[in-house]
Every structure is written in structure tokens, then in C-alpha cells.
Amino acid sequence: MVFEDINSFFDMGGYGLYVWLSFGAAAISLLVLWLDSFFSKRTLLTQVLHEQTRQERIKAAAEQSATAEQGATAEQGATAEQGATAEQSATAEQSATAEQSATAEQSATAGQSATAKKRTHGETI
Amino acid sequence: MWKWLHPYAKTERTYHLCQRLLPWFGLLGLAVIILATVWGLAFAPTDYQQSEAYRIIYVHVPSAVLSKSLYSAMAIAAFVGLVWQVKTSFMAMIALAPIGATVTFVSLITGAAWGKPMWGTWWEWDARLTSQLILLFLFLGVISLYKAFEDKQQAGKAAGVMAIVGVINLPIIHYSVEWWNTLHQGATIMKLGKPSMPPEMLWPLLLSILGWALVSGAIFLLRMQNEILQRDIRRPWVVALADKSLALYKGK
Numbered sequence: 001m002v003f004e005d006i007n008s009f010f011d012m013g014g015y016g017l018y019v020w021l022s023f024g025a026a027a028i029s030l031l032v033l034w035l036d037s038f039f040s041k042r043t044l045l046t047q048v049l050h051e052q053t054r055q056e057r058i059k060a061a062a063e064q065s066a067t068a069e070q071g072a073t074a075e076q077g078a079t080a081e082q083g084a085t086a087e088q089s090a091t092a093e094q095s096a097t098a099e100q101s102a103t104a105e106q107s108a109t110a111g112q113s114a115t116a117k118k119r120t121h122g123e124t125i
Numbered sequence: 126m127w128k129w130l131h132p133y134a135k136t137e138r139t140y141h142l143c144q145r146l147l148p149w150f151g152l153l154g155l156a157v158i159i160l161a162t163v164w165g166l167a168f169a170p171t172d173y174q175q176s177e178a179y180r181i182i183y184v185h186v187p188s189a190v191l192s193k194s195l196y197s198a199m200a201i202a203a204f205v206g207l208v209w210q211v212k213t214s215f216m217a218m219i220a221l222a223p224i225g226a227t228v229t230f231v232s233l234i235t236g237a238a239w240g241k242p243m244w245g246t247w248w249e250w251d252a253r254l255t256s257q258l259i260l261l262f263l264f265l266g267v268i269s270l271y272k273a274f275e276d277k278q279q280a281g282k283a284a285g286v287m288a289i290v291g292v293i294n295l296p297i298i299h300y301s302v303e304w305w306n307t308l309h310q311g312a313t314i315m316k317l318g319k320p321s322m323p324p325e326m327l328w329p330l331l332l333s334i335l336g337w338a339l340v341s342g343a344i345f346l347l348r349m350q351n352e353i354l355q356r357d358i359r360r361p362w363v364v365a366l367a368d369k370s371l372a373l374y375k376g377k
């Protein structure tokens with residue numbers, strides 16, 4: 001070591017302020033950058049799971065509204081064709097198939113069940 | 126080489142490669158940087174002209190060298206991304222930019238702290254200092270241009286063009302001390318012939334450059350992983366990985 005004691009080490013021949021300012025600024029800058037990178041990785045990993053549950057929620061909600069609408073169209077068809085008993089039984093069958101397809105396509109994506117809904121709607125009318 | 130490089134266009138493989146390399150770069154970099162700093166601060170001989178103030182060189186030169194190297198690396202990544210349409214290349218570009226900005230900032234701060242006792246001023250609008258400041262603005266420009274786009278492929282292209290155009294600044298920085306009259310001293314290591322420095326001073330300097338490079342590498346690997354996670358947030362492998370690592374965090 002070129003310095004005689006710890007005080008002369010901190011004094012740096014009178015240039016202590018500038019030397020320690022430089023090393024301090026460098027250390028703090030690198031540390032901040034490292035911490036930022038490290039913690040944003042952890043935040044991202046939690047975000048991945050949030051995004052996953054959000055996607056599942058969106059899917060579930062879309063399916064729920066699709067089945068609800070299907071039930072409504074089946075009922076509407078039934079009231080319109082109350083007169084004829086033959087037709088009534090036909091609509092009953094149709095709504096049954098509509099329900100069936102709804103349960104079958106619950107696992108499918110929202111877009112697919114939406115097209116299924118349109119199809120059954122056309123059939124009842 | 127291309128055959129070997131090709132699988133790393135897949136983000137999952139790149140992520141795991143980063144994970145494997147990270148501890149090596151991190152721990153080795155930390156060890157080397159501490160060794161070099163202690164050596165430079167306490168054991169390197171005193172300068173006959175500048176006495177102890179010259180010790181700022183052990184942070185100023187590594188940060189300045191790294192600022193230019195990181196800019197070159199960023200521009201190369203941008204070029205590869207633009208020419209071969211490699212998605213991971215733009216991720217590398219944007220992972221490098223904040224590191225480059227930080228390192229350039231450090232070189233400016235340490236330069237000011239060195240300039241005050243030696244030249245009598247914190248700042249002077251001369252060629253070397255101004256071109257280095259422009260380098261900082263280029264890094265910041267690339268970052269903000271990338272952030273301005275919602276579509277990240279589009280963002281990569283725009284920021285990539287800016288990064289490539291900014292390469293013109295690198296030779297200006299390097300030769301500014303020769304082309305113009307400047308307060309800044311000329312090159313010490315990076316020149317033809319022998320470096321004008323005794324080995325007892327040179328060794329800790331070279332070591333500190335190596336340490337800074339390794340630490341920058343470690344931060345790059347970490348940020349690269351973050352970019353991949355962000356881009357592939359809905360991919361099954363990312364979800365599985367997040368499940369596993371968060372269970373690990375909670376287990377601690």
C-alpha cells in the first residue's frame with residue numbers, strides 16, 4: 001500500500017473529494033442499474049402469472065355470456081312459435097341441440113362459441 | 126457459424142443460455158472489479174504530476190471504453206436485426222442501451238470530477254467532452270424511440286436505424302483529441318506502439334476494464350432475459366417458468 005495510514009488514504013493527497021466522488025458515482029450508478037434489472041425480472045415473473053389468470057378470466061366471461069345469450073334466443077323462438085304444437089316440439093329439440101353444442105364448445109375459444117351462437121340463432125328463427 | 130447461431134433466434138433457448146452464463150459473468154465481474162479498484166486506489170504508485178488525483182483513471186477509462194464498446198455492440202445488434210429480421214437481435218439492442226447510457230453517464234461524471242482539480246473546470250464545451258455527451262443523448266434517444274412504439278418489432282426497426290446512424294459519432298469521439306485542440310489528453314493505451322504508462326499502473330487499469338466489461342455483460346444477460354419475458358408473456362414456457370421461480374421465491 002502506498003498510503004501510510006487510513007487518513008491519508010481517504011485524503012488522497014488533498015484530492016479526496018474528487019477521487020471519492022468519482023468512485024462513489026460509478027458504484028452507485030452500476031448498483032442502481034443492477035437493482036433495476038434484477039427487480040424488474042421479479043416483477044415480470046409475477047406479471048406473467050397475472051396475465052395468465054386475466055386471460056383465463058376473459059375466456060370464462062366470454063363463454064358465460066355466450067351460453068346466456070343462447071338460452072335467451074331459444075326462449076324467444078319458443079314464444080314466437082307457441083301456436084303449433086309440432087313446431088313447439090321442434091323448437092324444444094332445437095334448444096336442446098343448442099344447449100348441447102354450448103356445453104361441447106365450452107372448452108373452445110370465445111370466438112368459436114360466438115360463431116356457434118350465430119348458427120343456432122339462425123336455426124331457431 | 127450461422128447453423129450454430131440459428132437456434133438462438135428462439136427466445137426460450139436464449140433465455141436459458143443467459144441463465145447459465147449469468148452467474149459466471151456476475152461473480153467473476155464483481156471479483157475482478159473489486160480487485161482492480163482496490164489495486165488502483167491503494168496499491169498503484171502515485172503519479173509524479175497529478176499525485177493521487179490520477180486514480181480517477183481507474184473508473185474513468187473503463188467507463189469511457191465501455192461506453193464506446195457498448196454502442197458498437199448495440200449498433201451491430203441493430204444491424205443484424207434490420208438485415209436478417211432476427212427478433213432477438215432487437216431485444217439485445219434494447220437490453221444494451223440502458224447499460225451504455227449508464228456507463229456513458231459515469232464517464233462524464235468522473236471526467237468532470239477529474240477536470241475540476243486538473244483543468245480548473247467541471248465542464249468545457251470542447252470536442253471530446255461534447256461528443257461524449259452526444260453519445261449519451263444517442264443512447265437515450267434509442268431508448269425513448271423504442272418506448273414510443275406499441276408494436277415492438279416496429280420499435281426495434283426505428284430505434285435500430287437511429288443506433289446505426291449514431292455510429293458516426295464513435296470515430297469522432299476517438300479522434301477528437303487529435304483533430305481539435307482540446308483540454309483532454311491524448312490516447313494512453315489504445316494507440317500504435319507501447320502504452321505510455323508503467324506496468325504497475327497499467328495492470329490495474331486493464332483489469333478494471335475487464336471487470337467493467339464482465340459486469341456490463343452480466344447486466345446485459347439479465348436485461349435480455351427481461352426483454353424475452355416481456356415479449357413472450359403469454360407463451361406456455363414462460364408461464365411454466367414463472368410458476369416455478371415464484372414458488373422458489375415463496376419457499377425461501
